Amino acid sequence: MVDITVEFNSKVPVYIQIYEQIKDLAYSGKLKPGDRVPSSRTLAGLLEINYHTVNQAYQALWKDGLLKMERGKRYVIAKGKTENEVYSEIEEEGRDMINRALRVGLTEDEIMNLMKRMLKGRNGGAGNHA
Amino acid sequence: MVDITVEFNSKVPVYIQIYEQIKDLAYSGKLKPGDRVPSSRTLAGLLEINYHTVNQAYQALWKDGLLKMERGKRYVIAKGKTENEVYSEIEEEGRDMINRALRVGLTEDEIMNLMKRMLKGRNGGAGNHA
């Protein structure tokens, strides 16, 4: 159905994990405008969490304009965001890292090399999957 | 004395902000092994926070081996970490960003360009300063 994973050990709240992954699914085009997301009770069952938690993620996405709905119907992907919006979000996430690296004394070249190195070897994690 | 700033609006807990900044001061060499950090009551007064909060940061740093102390004396910088250790910490911070960028569909080249762009225009923030 959808490709969502939650990591209970993570410091990131479960509802934020769902929130971000659905956002990414929409950004990447794996979920297109008009696609229905799983009902809160369904997804909650698959992930073995409470449906209120799923709803918390959905309402945050609705607040962002990424999900829309009509009474009694399911949540639906509202729109894909523009490239620029995606970039600015990624930027926001990366800025802390860059600031810290500079604060520690790394040069711009060292940071770029670090990025290259990071882009090579990557790994994944385990968790509840739906 | 030391260059520490706390941002109350931030989602990052105050004691974590202090923790990270002292770590960075040690990594960058602005604080060298043997240097004394401000007493918890002193720094708390400057930042206008509770001294227990400062102590929380210091104890976390002590747990990491970055601060050492002898009974009745002040906390002292224990050691500068190796380059590799610094890198691995920065890596850990940056990995989330990269994973997300890839999940959204950005290519490696696009990510590298984004990094270059981020390294050009940067800004700072306001907050209590000591």
Added chain:
DNA sequence: TACGTGTTCTATATCATATAGAACACTATT
């Protein structure tokens, strides 16, 4: 001695997170 340390203790308050169950109005399906 007096002061400043870090430490420990108890206490309180707030907020975020997460779960839980019930009831409701609405839609879609049968």
Added chain:
DNA sequence: AATAGTGTTCTATATGATATAGAACACGTA
């Protein structure tokens, strides 16, 4: 028409992290 599945709202509880607060203690230093 009846049933099942929606999201929504309500109250409730539990836990953990965060932050503040004040007191007392042992120790080192001036």
